[in-house]
Amino acid sequence: MNLVSLGVKLALAWRLVPVLPALVGKMGGCISTFLETETLRSRVAQLERQLAAGGGGGAAAPGGGGSVSVVAAPAGGEVLFFPDPAMPCRNGKGCRRNNCTYAHGDTSLIRLLQWLGAAKQTLDVCVFSITCDELSEALLAAHNRGVRVRIISDNDQMATKGSDIERLKAAGMPVRWDKDAAHMHHKFMVLDSRFAMTGSFNWTRAGVLENQENVVILDAPGIAAKYAEKFESLWAAYA
Amino acid sequence: MNLVSLGVKLALAWRLVPVLPALVGKMGGCISTFLETETLRSRVAQLERQLAAGGGGGAAAPGGGGSVSVVAAPAGGEVLFFPDPAMPCRNGKGCRRNNCTYAHGDTSLIRLLQWLGAAKQTLDVCVFSITCDELSEALLAAHNRGVRVRIISDNDQMATKGSDIERLKAAGMPVRWDKDAAHMHHKFMVLDSRFAMTGSFNWTRAGVLENQENVVILDAPGIAAKYAEKFESLWAAYA
Known part of the structure; x- marks a missing residue:
């Protein structure tokens, strides 16, 4: 992946930020805003780190799993x-990675x-x-x-x-x-x-x-x- | 304890039955009626068994602890x-028992x-x-x-x-x-x-x-x- 396609992903992630609360509202309103916000912040920070590291996953947040799974509680x-x-x-x-077992x-x-x-x-x-x-x-x-x-x-x-x-x-x-x-x-x-x-x-x-x-x-x-x-x-x- | 005093205790327990819901209501209304009723039933059954056994605790319900502690959840x-x-x-x-350690x-x-x-x-x-x-x-x-x-x-x-x-x-x-x-x-x-x-x-x-x-x-x-x-x-x- 080159820097251009990473830039596109980052832009998409940023565009999702204002849209997610509305999506989440439709999911039933039982999600903690607190948790969503932190998950999003963490995802943005991760993308920024990945970009700074030149792409790939080497600099992902330790233990964070790195996913934007906003899960409804x-x-x-x-x-x-x-x-x-x-x-x-x-x-x-x-x-x-091909066939990553994690x-x-x-x-x-x-x-x-x-x-x-x-x-x-x-x-x-x-x-x-x-x-x-x-x-x-x-x-x-x-x-x-x-x-x-x-x-x-x-x-x-x-x-x-x-x-x-x-x-x-x-x-x-x-x-x-x-x-x-x-x-x-x-x-x-x-x-x-x-x-x-x-x-x-x-x-x-x-x-x-x-x-x-x-x-x-x-x-x-x-x-x-x-x-x-x-x-x-x-x-x-x-x- | 003789049968007369046991009879008095049993009568007192029975008198508590209609009064408890009101008491419980005053305690905040967050007690499961379901649990109270069963606790009371269990207490009455225990007193009946104690009475049938001639008083004392030998015939108390196994493991029941025997108390009428209606605890607010x-x-x-x-x-x-x-x-x-x-x-x-x-x-x-x-x-x-004197000095019961239980x-x-x-x-x-x-x-x-x-x-x-x-x-x-x-x-x-x-x-x-x-x-x-x-x-x-x-x-x-x-x-x-x-x-x-x-x-x-x-x-x-x-x-x-x-x-x-x-x-x-x-x-x-x-x-x-x-x-x-x-x-x-x-x-x-x-x-x-x-x-x-x-x-x-x-x-x-x-x-x-x-x-x-x-x-x-x-x-x-x-x-x-x-x-x-x-x-x-x-x-x-x-x-």
Whole structure:
């Protein structure tokens, strides 16, 4: 692909920006404007980076999946199921590799990464185990764009091979963990004091690719407040 | 306690029946009438059994906790956190033991048992591990009162010591399980096609008494439908 055809794609993407809210309105009005806007911003930024890098997917946003999949959330909540068929392709939908074996959109992990990418102010994450690089990178990206990201994990799981906790700590992210033999077994998240996520899904490759798992994401400030309260009490207890 | 004082208690419980809806209305109107009614029915049945057994707690409903705690659910959902301070006392709030070390109401497990006790038609449960006798007994009680209870579990966990799956199967409850090395790691439930429950909580004693765990219970038929669809697809896959 040359710079001219990339320019055409970029122009098309820009033209979509004012049109999408109307399209979305027709889809039933249950999409969070907040999430759409962030998804669009992320897509535009990605296209700009691709253009600056001379085309191709080499400079796609880490872990972002790169797709403009503005997904309608069911009223009140969205449910994601795992396993996914493959890990997301880092080139997103713009991937031009022949027979690429990575996923190019619409997987549960890509949707979860979009949610993490939509955080504006705070991300409070309680997770038993975190070894999935794509998810860790989405936390790092949020941290780097000024979102206050806090992580609580389990002391035993942190000590296992592949845990990303040390890497997140080293990047300056505040991390705390339980101090006893019982498990800090939660896998919940509170996003911008508005969205609550919970389910069985640990943030691991096995969780993404092998196991039967679920995550429910609720646009429910009342429920988010209950999870936030629990987060604060654990955060204080594990200081 | 003699039969006279038990009779007084029973009469008091009966007198509460017509008054409770008004009380509940004042509490904000967000309680499921469905759940209240079942809780009350369960309490009346328990008192009747206690009376028939000559008083005391020996014949209390298994796993029911025995309390008339009509708990207000927050609009749209309720969140339970574990660990609990103790397992529920089988005598419920009527326990008259000195220094009883069991819980007598208002624990998360007691609330979860109340939800199971409220099922009228169907209970579809996907649970990685089930070793908690109180929860298994609540499933058996539902099965015995004509609720269609179906269980999906994980093959590896079923083979571990303390698993209640064989006992549930032996009682005639339909049970299926995954057939591969990956985990059937869900811990979700769909109740009467209306309520969906999910979270980190496995149905084990460690889940109740030791670990940090959460369960969200949603009065959300749209979300329940998504979990029900997943349940049916796993049920077919594991036939």
